Amino acid sequence: MAGTAFTLDDLKRTLRQAAGVAEGVDLDGDILDTDFDALGYESLALLEAGSLVEREYGIALDEEAVNDARTPRAFIDAVNTHLTSTTA
Amino acid sequence: MSTRTVVTGIGVTAPNGLGTDHWWSATCGGKNGIARITRFDPSAYPAKLAGQVPGFQAEQHLSSRLLPQTDRVTRLSLVAADWALADAGITPADLPDFDMGVMTASSAGGFEFGQGELRNLWARGAGHVSAYQSFAWFYAVNSGQISIRHGMKGPSGVVVSEGAGGLDAIAQARRQIRKGTPLIVTGAVDASICPWGWVGQLATGKLSTSDDPTGAYLPFDRDAAGYVPGEGGAILITEDGEAARARGARVYGEIAGYGATMDPRPGSGREPGLRAAITLALADAALDPAQVDVVFADGAADPAADRTEAEAITAVFGQRAVPVTVPKTMTGRLYSGSGPLDLAAALLAIRDGVIPPTVHIDPCRDYALDLVITAARPATLRTALVLARGAGGFNSAMVVRATH
Structure with missing residues (x-):
């Protein structure tokens, strides 16, 4: 259902809150398939972002799926997989 | 003759002045930076005075990417290091990564960050503890963050020997320069004026319990009765004397x-x-x-x-x-x-x-x-x-x- 889908805007909000934004990075650009490294987010930043998503949505993410996500698209898919399976 | 180590840059965050010029004119003028603690309510504690760095707004100097992962001590260290490098006329990006190292001292690490995460752990649960707690509390974190910020991959580390540590770190910087690294960022900043840090300091029994900012810390006075803690310190740029001379650097003096x-x-x-x-x-x-x-x-x-x-x-x-x-x-x-x-x-x-x-x-x-x-x-x-x-x-x- 649309109300629980995790969007790019949700991810950007989460990243800003969990880890901030590096100098010279524009999260509002076309970042869906940009590598997280290029966006200035290392594994701890993604761990922190995943932790924030878990608290906000009341879900338990597959840690490996989040760790393996190299791009915003992969991260969003990993979260939505859980939201779908939780609400199904 | 062995390699000379010279100081070419100074960055200061001190309770009586933020930035080298403010601090130095305050220091020569006898300006006191000791006052009642404002960073938390000290009324329940026997010691209520500290030297607090005034007017430091980390977000004016550091990106939002750094703020969630840094304690106040690391923010002060990063800004002091920026100022020291600018003072030395060094642009790290112009130098080979392995020709620059970072050797600082720390006696408390990122105490206030740890306090916040302990509060999160016990008040809200393990899921609320920041992943950055893994390093934000650690003694070596100031060296690490300075190294990352400026791409310095030469010999780096931290010295932990309480109040002596700052000089010991500079001595270690000198050793590394003698071994062949042309530039080491060194010095130290400490900052743990938070309730958890405060009780740790109180437990030593060495803190003054006077409420008088001009009468609480009196070394070599007959009324000496303990010290007032403060936060801050200095980050210095140390260089091989020959290298500094070759680039025409202004030299403050030699670590002799x-x-x-x-x-x-x-x-x-x-x-x-x-x-x-x-x-x-x-x-x-x-x-x-x-x-x-x-x-x-x-x-x-x-x-x-x-x-x-x-x-x-x-x-x-x-x-x-x-x-x-x-x-x-x-x-x-x-x-x-x-x-x-x-x-x-x-x-x-x-x-x-x-x-x-x-x-x-x-x-x-x-x-x-x-x-x-x-x-x-x-x-x-x-x-x-x-x-x-x-x-x-x-x-x-x-x-x-x-x-x-």
């Missing part, structure tokens, strides 16, 4: 000598180690005591420790034979930050021909020291000795010398 000792076991009756540290530092610098123009003392403000320091100074230099000062009477004791801040003061004292004062004290007549009290004293200076001691028996002495 260093000595470090450990005190004997308490109650052993053997002599404390400070005198030997001074003697070692002078020997390392190939200087006679008479060639030292000023001493920046440790100034524990504990009657026994003050006596030990006064006796060590007079044993080496003679009675009232050299000016002695304790500018940290204006800042409180900054733990590992004090040594580098005093070293910066010593270098600027040499540059400007002025000894900053020891404020608030009425020197105890039992000590045969020529203390520079009340107001700064003009003097022609070429060589200064800086002393720093750390709880647990650490004694360090460092000599700086004009190079011109």
